[in-house]
Amino acid sequence: MTQIVQMKGMNKYFGKLHVLKDIDLSVEQGEVVVIIGASGSGKSTLIRCVNGLEEFESGRLEVDGQALAPKGGNQQSLAEIRKEVGMVFQQFNLFPHLTVKKNIMLAPQKVKNTSQTVANATAERLLERVGIGSQADKYPSHLSGGQQQRVAIARALAMEPRLMLFDEPTSALDPEMIGEVLDVMRELAKEGMTMMVVTHEMGFAREVADRVIYIHEGQIVEQGKPDDVFDNPQNERTQAFLSRVLAH
Amino acid sequence: MDSQFQFDWQAAINSIPFLIKGIPYTLMISFGGLAIGFALGIIFGLLSINKQWFLKWPATAYIEIFRGTPILVQVLFIFYGLPDLIGGPIDPLTAGIAAIALNSGAYISEVVRGGVQSIDKGQAEAGLSLGLTRSQTFWSIIWPQAFRRMIPPLGNQAIVSIKDTSLFSVIGVGELVRQGQVYIASTFTAFEVYFVVAIMYLAITLSLSLILRLVERRGLASV
Numbered sequence A: 001m002t003q004i005v006q007m008k009g010m011n012k013y014f015g016k017l018h019v020l021k022d023i024d025l026s027v028e029q030g031e032v033v034v035i036i037g038a039s040g041s042g043k044s045t046l047i048r049c050v051n052g053l054e055e056f057e058s059g060r061l062e063v064d065g066q067a068l069a070p071k072g073g074n075q076q077s078l079a080e081i082r083k084e085v086g087m088v089f090q091q092f093n094l095f096p097h098l099t100v101k102k103n104i105m106l107a108p109q110k111v112k113n114t115s116q117t118v119a120n121a122t123a124e125r126l127l128e129r130v131g132i133g134s135q136a137d138k139y140p141s142h143l144s145g146g147q148q149q150r151v152a153i154a155r156a157l158a159m160e161p162r163l164m165l166f167d168e169p170t171s172a173l174d175p176e177m178i179g180e181v182l183d184v185m186r187e188l189a190k191e192g193m194t195m196m197v198v199t200h201e202m203g204f205a206r207e208v209a210d211r212v213i214y215i216h217e218g219q220i221v222e223q224g225k226p227d228d229v230f231d232n233p234q235n236e237r238t239q240a241f242l243s244r245v246l247a248h
Numbered sequence B: 001m002d003s004q005f006q007f008d009w010q011a012a013i014n015s016i017p018f019l020i021k022g023i024p025y026t027l028m029i030s031f032g033g034l035a036i037g038f039a040l041g042i043i044f045g046l047l048s049i050n051k052q053w054f055l056k057w058p059a060t061a062y063i064e065i066f067r068g069t070p071i072l073v074q075v076l077f078i079f080y081g082l083p084d085l086i087g088g089p090i091d092p093l094t095a096g097i098a099a100i101a102l103n104s105g106a107y108i109s110e111v112v113r114g115g116v117q118s119i120d121k122g123q124a125e126a127g128l129s130l131g132l133t134r135s136q137t138f139w140s141i142i143w144p145q146a147f148r149r150m151i152p153p154l155g156n157q158a159i160v161s162i163k164d165t166s167l168f169s170v171i172g173v174g175e176l177v178r179q180g181q182v183y184i185a186s187t188f189t190a191f192e193v194y195f196v197v198a199i200m201y202l203a204i205t206l207s208l209s210l211i212l213r214l215v216e217r218r219g220l221a222s223v
Helices: A043-050 A077-084 A100-111 A116-129 A145-157 A175-190 A202-208 A226-231 A236-246 B009-020 B023-048 B053-068 B071-086 B092-117 B121-129 B134-171 B176-187 B190-221
Strands: A003-014 A017-028 A032-036 A058-063 A085-088 A163-167 A194-198 A211-216 A219-224
Touching (some): A003 A043, A017 A219, A032 A202, A043 A058, A077 A085, A085 A145, A175 A202, A202 A226, A202 A236, A211 A236, A219 A226, A219 A236, A226 A236, B009 B176, B009 B190, B023 B053, B023 B092, B023 B176, B023 B190, B053 B092, B071 B092, B092 B134
Antiparallel strands (some): A003 A058
């Protein structure tokens, strides 16, 4: 199998704080990896390193066969990597001055020089796919949170990424809208998209993940098939974390 | 001492044709200066938020110098001081436009800096994560949003600068106040003439406020 992401001995600091400690992790093509852990454990930082939104201090990182250098190194591969990696944020980060459709068309037109006609058709197709074809000409602020996050997914998909990163995609949503976003992600996983998902949705993790990774204080403490991690965690810190989040 | 003063409407009306000749100068200095000031504001405002110290420091120095000294001193320096340096006279109109440009440029730099910094950093992250370059991210995502937020303070600066041009009567540009002074020298109707001058400034600034309010409403309608 092709490996899309490879991390070897990766370390990351915020000042003196050691946020990622000797991370070894690889993600295979088509694999859905769900990363769980407490707030501040470094799980968001981990996926933000994959597309260079965070720099790391030491170790090796390869994304889709291209090495991304540690801080201070040659970052030439970054532009190519970002074209291949889509990202969905907790706060959606849609562009408020552009219509929904223009949000989706922007990157293909600017980065890939896709023609207006093609970009337009792609945007319409993707909006249908995430179930909001009728909202194309509205501005993001006129949409519900769930709809906005689905637009954000469509926007990332418009670049035809090889890998999708999800950084707590449902954490800012009202409870009744979480389902519609998870449905889109579930579909995406079914179609074979490679995904790295940071989430607190344990039900989603159990159902959709090929592998669950538990991070504690910047270290991968446990990983495995969802059933193994959730039903039979080996590490006591995983046990403690799961008993807290699964209790309610 | 009881005042026998009566407002002389005829004197006020008579002064209008002469005073009105000052308006083109007032407008030319204001808007000529503001146009250049806007360009300076974009350049120095963006430089002042640059991480490179050799870009940031000169920009910050410019902003602090022109915000921290009176515009009257600035225009006197340009008109009377600079000719010593460049070895030739500067005409009053040019000096006035230069003073408004440099002065408003410093304030507009701060408006630009504030506008750009007010945009959530998630916007830049979204742009970069989609593969846009830093400059594409800035000009197609950050700037349009920042500019919208800059419209009210820019309008404010325009009004301040229009009023500042009244100080340039000291270097003899035939703007509104200068016209008033010249007129009063022969008619001695100070009250009436300055009253008309004030009304003319008000007409200019109120029209501008009105236009800005319309622009703002249109700009905000889509967000």
